[in-house]
Amino acid sequence: MTSVLYDAPGPRAKRRNLIFSIVFFVLLALLAWWVWQVMDDKGQLKWSLWEPFTQSEAWTTYLLPGLGDTLKAAALAMIIALPLGAFFGISRMSDHRWVRMPAGAVVEFFRAIPVLLLMLFANEFYARYTDVSSAERPLYAVVTGLVLYNSSVLAEIVRAGILALPRGQTEAAQAIGLRKGQTMSTILLPQAVTAMLPAIVSQLVVIVKDTALGGVMLGFTELLNARGTLAANYANVIPSFIVVAVIFIVLNFILTSFASWLEGRLRRSKRSTGAVLGAEDVDELNAAEIGTPGTGKGDIV
DSSP states (O other), rough: OOSSSSSSOOOHHHHHHHHHHHHHHHHHHHHHHHHHHHHHHTTTOOOHGGGGGGSHHHIIIIHHHHHHHHHHHHHHHHHHHHHHHHHHHHHTTOOOOOHHHHHHHHHHHHHOOOOOHHHHHHHHHHHHOOOOTTTTTHHHHHHHHHHHHHHHHHHHHHHHHHHSSSSHHHHHHHHOOOOHHHIIIIIIIHHHHHHHHHHHHHHHHHHHHHHHHHHHSSSOOSSHHHHHHHHHHOOOHHHHHHHOOOOOOOHHHHHHHHHHHHHHHHHHHHHHHOOOOOOHHHHHHHHHHHHSTTSSSSSOO
């Protein structure tokens, strides 16, 4: 039996795939066992190192405030970067050179600079030329760096998503007299959003993770920075790293799961009902239309 995309595996291929799966899970189990043994030999599985995470003090004093700052910086960066990315992505497709070239220069410039370097530059800028307090400066620097870098990346995602649409969409819009702005807002963007959503969500996950750079280099009190303070007080470096890693995994899993649900909902809302009208149905509709007074269509005097 064959599919449109691939040939269904036969008996030999099924046996081979089963063997590969068994070997993979065996190797994965051996790796997990080896990690467990190494941690046990190094004394990292002692209950005294993990006990703080069962108490409220470790969470309310360190982890939850750090998680709150991580979410705050990521949310601000997302809210600002998404519309900026859409603006620059659409501007790069403008027919006017005075719009297209500056937008392209901005996107290529900030996309080529590491996000950590942008954070450091922003921190120095706020320290020298603004009245932002030293307590708020790390948050401003982290958000600025994330916005500058990720808006340029999102601009390329938007541009690629629009260009991936069939050219007939644009030609059809032009044929019915729509201007380019109307074509972009009513025809191209609504269709491109669904296709762009997985790439956009991947970039939003990057934003969440990159907040940790501000904690390491700028002293921003995000989740990873709070973990350092917790580990210093409880002397549980490895367990604290593991717990913070699990928190990041859960956070990003929630984000990607929501995006998958939203993508599926958007696809279902754009899917047609699939109803097919027969010849009798068409005749009935035409007859009803002709016989309806005041329609101006086919009225018989």
